[in-house]
Amino acid sequence: MLKKTLTVRFSLILALLAILILPSCVVTKKSVYFTDLPDTAKLREVVPAEFKDPVIQPDDILSITVQTIDPTTTAAVNQVSNMPVIGASSATPTGTQTVTGFLVDKNGNVTMPMLGSMKLSGLTTFQARELIQQRASTFFKEPTVQVRFANYKITVIGEVTKPATYTVPNEKVTLLDALGLAGDLTIYGKRENVLLVRDNGDKKEFVRFNLNSSDIFRSPYFYLKQNDVIYVEPGKGKVAANNAARTQTLAIIGSVLSVLIVALSRF
Missing domain, CATH: 3.30.1950.10 (wza like domain)
Structure with a gap:
């Protein structure tokens, strides 16, 4: 009987430790842009994509x-x-x-x-x-x-500080300009998987960017067009943050159960 009681206690303790350690197991993505550039004084030149003047469309x-x-x-x-x-x-x-x-x-x-x-x-x-x-x-x-x-607008949604539709006075707007208007990505935004949605006549174009790489400067989609939509996907860290309250509740329940079992085993 004693051996069985100790086994139950040990199992509950392991379960409790797993619940408490779970949030720390979430892998944190790098939040630094352009990590492929050398962190030295050596100059590296990147030839950007060619800028094409936007054309006037109906409803402009x-x-x-x-x-x-x-x-x-x-x-x-x-x-x-x-x-x-x-x-x-x-x-x-x-x-x-x-x-x-x-x-x-x-x-x-x-x-x-x-x-x-x-x-x-x-x-x-x-x-x-x-x-x-x-x-x-x-x-x-x-x-x-x-x-x-007068209504050159870009929409930035998802894991940014200020998601909104922004009206900009300048036709030469880049992806980084739009993210800057939106207050940059939050710590939970996936910098390696930023999505651009663009209207192309009756079709939609979907392009993904990796902000960790300087190759985005060469992309023909680096310069935005009116009505472009930028979506920043949340990473695993956001999921872990949303589940923080649930994890704390489970930890409390596990602790209460452990105390109850220990108390009952002494009777």
Whole structure:
């Protein structure tokens, strides 16, 4: 009887130790970027991927201004509408914001006062500027035109500090820029498996990045396009953190059972 009691006690103690040690067995992934670069003063050059100017798409909102020597003459052309968009910036929270610009309709056209309707989808902002300037020259003398995206947005979700949809003023946005806007990855984010989702017409493209390698600079997807979505997958550490309360509960139950068995064995 005594031998059986000792065996039960020993088994419970082993089970309790296993429960307590389990969280420490989780392998922690490296959180350092570009670990393939030498940690020395030696210079290593990486040729980045070629940047391609984004093209205008339906539902884009464009900031277009036509200017002449007398600004009053182009006041009618520059009349624009305020439109709500979902987005955030590094200084403002996520939510519905208002931007000023011209909406590209479903057919890819933009309609401006006096200048009429122009097909801009498929063009870069530089090409669109040339087209609008040519049209404006029939009404004004030596006009200058500025065109840029007003709702160039990137979405970053998953294991980042500030997941959100970000509206950026610059067309030349990289993967690292987007992660920087989102406050970088949390300690639980899998840096070796960051997913990019991109609309390509009627299809979706899925590309994975390894932030531990400098090869991401050579990727043709390193420069982002409007409406790109970046997803950072949680690692095993996040699972362990979520199970911390459950593990503590099991440890308490195991301790209580051990005490009860010891107490009962003495009767």
